[in-house]
Amino acid sequence: MTSVSPDARRIWRGVRLPLAVVLLIVLTGTLLVLFRGEQTTGALEPGSYEPGGSRALATLLEREGVKITTVRSAAEAKGFAAGTTVLITQPAYVPKSTFAEIRRNAEHVVLVRPSSGTVEEVLPGVRVTGQVETESRVPDCQAEDPVAAGSATMGGLKYSATQPRARECYGGSYLEVPGPQGTVTVLGAPAPLTNEWLADEGNAALAMRLLGKHQRLVWYLPTAADSSLETEKKPLSELIPAGWSYAALQAGVAVVLLALWRSRRLGPVVAEPIPVVVRAAEATEGRARLYRKAKAAAHAGEILREAARARLRPLLGLTRDVEPAALVESVAARTGRAPAEIGALLYGDPPADDAALVRLADGLDVVEREVERS
CATH class of the missing domain: 3.40.50 (Rossmann fold)
Structure with missing residues (x-):
């Protein structure tokens, strides 16, 4: 069998021309550097050939x-x-x-x-x-x-x-x-x-x-x-204009006065046991006020719907991952209401204002009571 793999002679014939070109470029660059000597650069340098040199x-x-x-x-x-x-x-x-x-x-x-x-x-x-x-x-x-x-x-x-x-x-x-x-x-x-x-x-x-x-x-x-200018360098304090020093003094006085004003005592410290017990009704009322202040009727409505769905599923014997359609059918069958009415109540559009939120809460409460009684 005749081998078709390239031998050393063929490899040398293939690379000798590119290698010669590379060596010529390196040799030319070396000669240019040697003949030109050391070059200086920089603005107004007397040895610089650059446009800004001299x-x-x-x-x-x-x-x-x-x-x-x-x-x-x-x-x-x-x-x-x-x-x-x-x-x-x-x-x-x-x-x-x-x-x-x-x-x-x-x-x-x-x-x-x-x-x-x-x-x-x-x-x-x-x-x-x-x-x-x-x-x-x-x-x-x-x-x-x-x-x-x-x-x-x-x-x-x-x-x-x-x-x-x-x-x-x-x-x-x-x-x-x-x-x-x-x-x-x-x-x-x-x-x-x-x-x-x-x-x-x-x-x-x-x-x-x-x-x-x-x-x-x-x-x-x-x-x-x-390095010969080290003894002639000015400290930072001498480089700051007099006006800036006066302004810094005024700013320091203002900061001190502000600190004294803000740190005034309003009376003796009142000890309070921790943790503080907050009644559920107060917490609910405070949270409701926050929602009302933020005008988050839609968010509050979704929270009421999710709570109602969580309470209805165990009453109907359904699991947590039950499909919305199955939950609606079960509630409608238990209460005798139309599925469309139950679907709008449990999964409908979010309430647009406080009045709609109140109507939603009342409707959910009525449906829950009907399911419990049935």
């Missing part, structure tokens, strides 16, 4: 001779800030004391989209006045860098300042605040610094002028996990 801007700055130092902790930012431009991508994570030291040592500080609470804390006199759509905007000011760059993709938060020398540009989404310790520039949106928007309008020119003023640029990417 690899393109970092490359342009390095070609112009600007040395970029990327830091991720407050300690590093303060150590490298002297005589440089410092870009802070997440100002909300930088405490006031850290920002003050950076501003004191740096020549130029650029803040990207600082919130209302942040600018009020680190830049007295500066506040957020609203928000505008990110789009192409003209400088509409006399500041040197925006005028030289021309139209740019700006928007996001709007800022204003009480300092007379401060300059608001691009509809308020760009604010330049000169000071004795150096200039602080506030951007309402990160668009001009990103890969996605850098080639549009005058974004590249604006970004290069902002970050390329000095030979060294400190690219500070703050994070909430920065």
Whole structure:
């Protein structure tokens, strides 16, 4: 007999092509990873090729001779800030004391989209006045860098300042605040610094002028996990506004007064033996009042019918599982009434109101007495 089972050679011929394709894909992927090297991701990351990254801007700055130092902790930012431009991508994570030291040592500080609470804390006199759509905007000011760059993709938060020398540009989404310790520039949106928007309008020119003023640029990417900020973190009590503390005190007083009012004594405690004996008539009357209050005439009627059927079955010698028709025939034969009348009484429509419920109860009582007497 000749075997038709595939041998090793046939199996190899069948799988070698798919196996070669899989190995080629794995080899290609490995080579791509090795040649591309380590990739960084994240918004405004100088090594990120993503639309929100800033690899393109970092490359342009390095070609112009600007040395970029990327830091991720407050300690590093303060150590490298002297005589440089410092870009802070997440100002909300930088405490006031850290920002003050950076501003004191740096020549130029650029803040990207600082919130209302942040600018009020680190830049007295500066506040957020609203928000505008990110789009192409003209400088509409006399500041040197925006005028030289021309139209740019700006928007996001709007800022204003009480300092007379401060300059608001691009509809308020760009604010330049000169000071004795150096200039602080506030951007309402990160668009001009990103890969996605850098080639549009005058974004590249604006970004290069902002970050390329000095030979060294400190690219500070703050994070909430920065261990060097542990000593500068505020306790929760300092983060709660004063108004909330006063409201909490008022609410506490109100709760205490409510507790005193609700816990007042109405008299001595009355001892009552348990269990309490309740007469059957009182229980029946109380239950009837509950049904009446709930307007449950139909439910009460079904209870009366079921009780009557339970009492009639033993009187007629019938079992509990007897069919309704058999029970009706037996009652009709014993009382001499028509089966239709008995069926309507024992299995008819539920009573619609209290008057119908009373008539039903009377009818059931009469039938039971007739069966007992017969």
